[in-house]
Amino acid sequence: MRQPGSIASIVLGAALCTVVAGASAHDESKYPDWSGQWRRPPGVNNQWDPSKPARQGQAPLTAEYQAIYEANLKDQAAGGQGTDPTYTCIPDGMPRAMNVIFPMEVIILPKTTYMLIEYLSMLRRIYTDGRDWPKDAEPSFMGYSIGKWIDTDGDGRYDLLEVETRNLKGPRAFDASGIPLHADNQTVVKERIYLDKADPNVLRDEVTTIDNALTRPWTVIKNYHRVRDPIWVEAICSEQNEHVRIGKENYMMSADGYLMPAKKDQAPPDLRYFNQTKK
Amino acid sequence: MLRRSLIASLAAAAMLCGPVAAARAHDEPKYPDWSGQWRVTGGNKWDPTKPVGRGQQPPLTPEYQAIFEASLADQEAGGPGNDLRFSCLPAGMPRMMTVIFPMEFVFLPKLTYILFENQMPRRIYTDGREWRKEVEPSFAGYSIGKWIDADGDGRYDVLEIETRNLKGPRAFEPSGLPLHKDDQTVIKERLQLDKANRDVLLNEITTIDDALTRPWTVTKKYHRSRSDVWVENNCTENNPHILIGKEAYYLSADGTLMPAKKGQAPPDLRYFNQARK
Numbered sequence: 001m002r003q004p005g006s007i008a009s010i011v012l013g014a015a016l017c018t019v020v021a022g023a024s025a026h027d028e029s030k031y032p033d034w035s036g037q038w039r040r041p042p043g044v045n046n047q048w049d050p051s052k053p054a055r056q057g058q059a060p061l062t063a064e065y066q067a068i069y070e071a072n073l074k075d076q077a078a079g080g081q082g083t084d085p086t087y088t089c090i091p092d093g094m095p096r097a098m099n100v101i102f103p104m105e106v107i108i109l110p111k112t113t114y115m116l117i118e119y120l121s122m123l124r125r126i127y128t129d130g131r132d133w134p135k136d137a138e139p140s141f142m143g144y145s146i147g148k149w150i151d152t153d154g155d156g157r158y159d160l161l162e163v164e165t166r167n168l169k170g171p172r173a174f175d176a177s178g179i180p181l182h183a184d185n186q187t188v189v190k191e192r193i194y195l196d197k198a199d200p201n202v203l204r205d206e207v208t209t210i211d212n213a214l215t216r217p218w219t220v221i222k223n224y225h226r227v228r229d230p231i232w233v234e235a236i237c238s239e240q241n242e243h244v245r246i247g248k249e250n251y252m253m254s255a256d257g258y259l260m261p262a263k264k265d266q267a268p269p270d271l272r273y274f275n276q277t278k279k
Numbered sequence: 280m281l282r283r284s285l286i287a288s289l290a291a292a293a294m295l296c297g298p299v300a301a302a303r304a305h306d307e308p309k310y311p312d313w314s315g316q317w318r319v320t321g322g323n324k325w326d327p328t329k330p331v332g333r334g335q336q337p338p339l340t341p342e343y344q345a346i347f348e349a350s351l352a353d354q355e356a357g358g359p360g361n362d363l364r365f366s367c368l369p370a371g372m373p374r375m376m377t378v379i380f381p382m383e384f385v386f387l388p389k390l391t392y393i394l395f396e397n398q399m400p401r402r403i404y405t406d407g408r409e410w411r412k413e414v415e416p417s418f419a420g421y422s423i424g425k426w427i428d429a430d431g432d433g434r435y436d437v438l439e440i441e442t443r444n445l446k447g448p449r450a451f452e453p454s455g456l457p458l459h460k461d462d463q464t465v466i467k468e469r470l471q472l473d474k475a476n477r478d479v480l481l482n483e484i485t486t487i488d489d490a491l492t493r494p495w496t497v498t499k500k501y502h503r504s505r506s507d508v509w510v511e512n513n514c515t516e517n518n519p520h521i522l523i524g525k526e527a528y529y530l531s532a533d534g535t536l537m538p539a540k541k542g543q544a545p546p547d548l549r550y551f552n553q554a555r556k
Binding site: 088089090091107109114116121123125137138140141142231232233234236237238239244245246247248253254257258259260261265266267268269270271272273274275 | 366367368369385387392394398399400402411413414415417418419508509510511513514515516521522523524525530531533534535536537538542543544545546547548549550551552
């Protein structure tokens with residue numbers, strides 16, 4: 001029979017253990033293992049809806065924004081950039097950053113989950129400390145994100161991160177085809193991020209975009225495949241960028257370093273401020 | 280009796296705590312408190328104790344001193360000199376440690392991240408790894424670090440870092456103070472809190488580079504802010520500098536191309552159908 005003194009020792013031991021363990025913060029065992037490098041799956045290009053081939057998705061655009069999109073496609077077919085603003089190397093912003101053109105990694109800390117995306121060095125901070133929405137935060141391409149961890153299967157370990165992102169600025173498009181978001185930048189992006197139960201090396205992101213360019217919330221499911229012990233590469237958009245924007249016109253750089261038209265019969269830039277006799 | 284119970288309790292604690300504590304990784308009390316935002320003091324010059332430009336008195340070889348003088352002359356005439364940041368190329372190492380816009384540190388057991396408001400992150404591997412041969416050169420380089428408990432109190436207080444595998448072009452500061460185009464730079468850093476003020480972080484940075492006659496050490500100081508307001512700083516947004524080939528131009532307020540230097544020729548328009556002008 002166990003003696004009362006022994007029971008007391010065990011109880012006191014457990015109490016002491018709690019005090020010691022409490023001095024160590026960040027219980028990693030509470031969080032899922034999202035370590036490593038996450039890449040978009042083979043065969044998926046940079047389209048927003050990965051379930052459809054590139055440029056064949058059907059965005060639920062309003063009539064006004066469908067017209068803008070069609071004009072954009074025509075401009076791109078003629079050599080322009082349409083409504084895809086990122087050729088000047090501004091960030092993709094949200095939700096487009098989650099196309100994960102180049103890999104990303106996720107760093108989980110108790111109060112903040114960071115997403116580091118290789119392309120354009122985009123960084124997301126997802127605050128999981130229970131804070132309220134700020135009233136005065138400056139709008140940004142990546143927006144302001146608040147998240148909440150959920151233990152959906154009750155095993156004592158979080159497995160789902162729900163995120164809401166607001167406070168965005170533009171211009172932004174969903175992908176390189178130029179599917180536009182509304183100029184009012186009132187976008188709200190909601191995500192549910194979790195590991196695939198069948199394959200823990202697949203991370204899923206159910207992304208729902210609520211935007212005034214759309215007739216309804218638009219949900220797509222992104223999958224990312226894990227690589228352990230990754231090698232990271234710098235993806236520097238402004239290095240050898242062949243696009244040159246002068247005012248509202250987009251030009252190109254030729255292979256031999258001269259300015260050239262991006263579209264057929266495009267006029268050259270206005271050189272009124274140059275002393276032309278010095279040419 | 281009481282003493283025996285206490286011993287038993289402690290033994291029980293040891294048994295119970297062992298596996299539980301092992302399940303909890305990342306013992307934060309082992310690491311220093313470098314939380315918050317950090318900004319450099321002393322402005323955007325490389326050596327914060329000296330004036331920018333020639334006042335830096337950099338230990339350059341004669342060849343690179345001449346390159347530096349040519350850069351200063353070009354800048355005085357309105358050009359960029361050797362400073363290509365105007366085209367939004369990354370500052371790279373070591374210049375990115377002149378942290379005008381804030382940075383923050385994120386510690387994991389095997390990696391320390393430095394996250395910046397306006398440039399790519401640094402990953403500093405602290406897992407004891409060897410230098411890798413297959414890593415592509417980059418502006419931020421490849422960094423291996425080591426935590427040190429310098430005062431023996433059981434808590435790390437110094438992070439030593441070595442960075443290699445860099446690419447260019449890079450300059451130390453906006454004056455265009457050059458690093459060698461062979462990109463064989465090695466950078467060594469010692470980061471620790473100022474013992475007199477725990478809201479000051481010191482970074483002793485030594486640059487070894489073939490543009491220099493000797494290793495060049497400067498000490499940067501960063502001041503802490505407990506703010507968690509982060510602002511996007513996108514160089515490419517509304518950038519008035521236009522690079523065409525090797526010539527830097529400027530965008531006027533009305534969106535028209537203009538010279539950056541007096542007497543600068545306009546860009547060659549050979550590929551345009553001039554009859555359409």
